[in-house]
Amino acid sequence: MTEPLIEVSGLYKVFGPKPASVIDRVKNGESKDKLLNDTGHTVGLKDINLKINKGEIFVIMGLSGSGKSTLIRHFNRLIDPTLGKILVEGIDVMKLSVNELVTFRRHKMSMVFQRFGLLPHRSVVDNVAYGLEIQGMSKTDRIAKATEWLETVGLKGYENQYPAQLSGGQQQRVGLARALSTDAEILLMDEAFSALDPLIRSEMQDQLISLQEKLHKTIIFITHDLDEALRLGDRIVILKDGELVQQGSPDQILLHPADEYVEAFVKDVNRARALTVETVMQPPAYRITAKTIEEALVEMKRIKQDYAYNVTEEGYQGVVTKESLLNAAKTDASQSLEDDIYEEVPVISAGSAIEEVLPDTMSCDYSLPVVDEDGNLQGELERSAVAEIFTDTNEAKTASKEDLTVQPVVDKAS
Incomplete structure (x- = not known):
């Protein structure tokens, strides 16, 4: 198994004059408010454990005061932890000397700030080149x-x-270009788009997704906006009062919230827009590989359904039914399967939003075939599977775990 690029284990951060003196009380579960009232110390982070893989967009989200900005500043040691370990490519960043830390910040990580952080007296190109100047280029x-x-x-x-x-959007593009120009492997983005107007924010999200497809950076993205997290994140961590309450893929977060706090986040999300076909598609239940009507009828007799997907060496061909095959066999059973034998069934891609394919899903008599760019059949989208994503979360909780066909792997803080 590939080792994570970044690994955080047992991370605690307590703000105050003597954080070490209260760490045991934090570990014993004393509330944040009681600790503040009794000692004047504030719990920023409590027992954070996570792994970030190379080349993924890892989103850390939560409301104001949840600890998300505190956490991201630990990765490049703008903040030092009270307790815990942070490994980057196996290197313990807490053990770096002052000079090693400077080099680490210049070459390993770049940061994009919420308020752009541009130098007003420098031109745009000089702002972008600033990090390279620091590197000595x-x-x-x-x-x-x-x-x-x-x-x-x-x-x-x-x-x-x-x-x-x-404009604000242009300034943020300058900030993004400055961060990317240093060729740092890891990009830290702290509420990078939250100061932008909604339209510009959406455009910046599109650009980040487009750039990531080419650059494959490891991006740690902070946001308080779940729609933004779902759109950008390969995986998402949700924090509350400095604790990690759930981490998982966007569809796991959306469809299987760990508690009422996460449920409150996801309740108003447009699931059809946020989820893709890949989230709910199933492997194709019935497929035949025949090239003639006679061969197809033989294969169809072995399956329990009255239709199947015809897949040959050339890839997906279409949907055939027993009825259409039997009618065609009356004329000539030895003839090849031609276009007129296939049903008119829309072909969809795994990356399409459910919202895009919803009309076809609801109007078609058959499960829709999911086909990739090379013409390979990847799966099928059943109408019932689409309907299930609109089931209210509270209703879903009444179903026993034994009734669930597939259990998601969701890491939840203890």
Whole structure:
């Protein structure tokens, strides 16, 4: 199994004059409010354990005061923990010397801030090149590289402008280009899009997704917005009062909230828009590989359903029914399966949102075939499976665990 790029274990952060003196009380479960009233210390994080894989967008979310910004600042040691371990590629960052930590921050991690963090007296291209300047790159090389990244984020022609001359969305693009230009493997994004207008925010999310498809960075993204988390995250962690309450894939978070706190987050989410076909599709139940009507009828007799997916070496061909095969056999059973023998059934892709395929799912008499770009049959989307995602969470809780066909793997803090 591939080792995680970042591993956090037993992480505690207590703010106050003598944090070590109260850590046992935190471990024993004393409430955050009682500890503050009794000792003047504030619990920032409590027993955080997580693993972040290389090349994923890992979203940390929670309400204000949940500890998400405190947590992200531990990765590059802008904040040191009271207790716990942080490993990056197996290296304990707490053991780095001052010089090693400086090098680590310059080359391993870059950060994109909520309020852009641009230098107002520097031009756009000089802002992007700032991290490269810190790394010691020559002016010619860093300007050339900064110019390339500005073009990548859609700001070609703005090199000599100043931050004050740009819109909020453009300023955030400059911040993103600056973070990417250093070639750091890990990108820390702390509420990076939350100060933007909704339309610009959506555009920045699109751009981040597009860039990630090309760059495969490891991105740790902080947000308080569940829609944003579901859209961007490969995996999501939800914090409450400094504790990790649930972590899992977006569909696990959405369909199987760990407690009432998470349930309150997800209750108003448009599930059809947030979930993809891949989330609920099943392996194709019945397929035949025949090339002639006669062969198809032989294979159809072995299955219990009155239709099947025809798949050959060339990939998915279409949906055939027993009735259409029997009618065609009356004329010539030896003839090849042609287009006119197949039912008119829409083909869908695994990455499509449920919302996009909902009309076809509800109107078609057959489960929709899920086919990839190469024409391979990946699965089928049943109408009943789509209907289940709209079932109220509270109703789902009444079903016993034994009744669930598939149990999601959801890590929950103890």
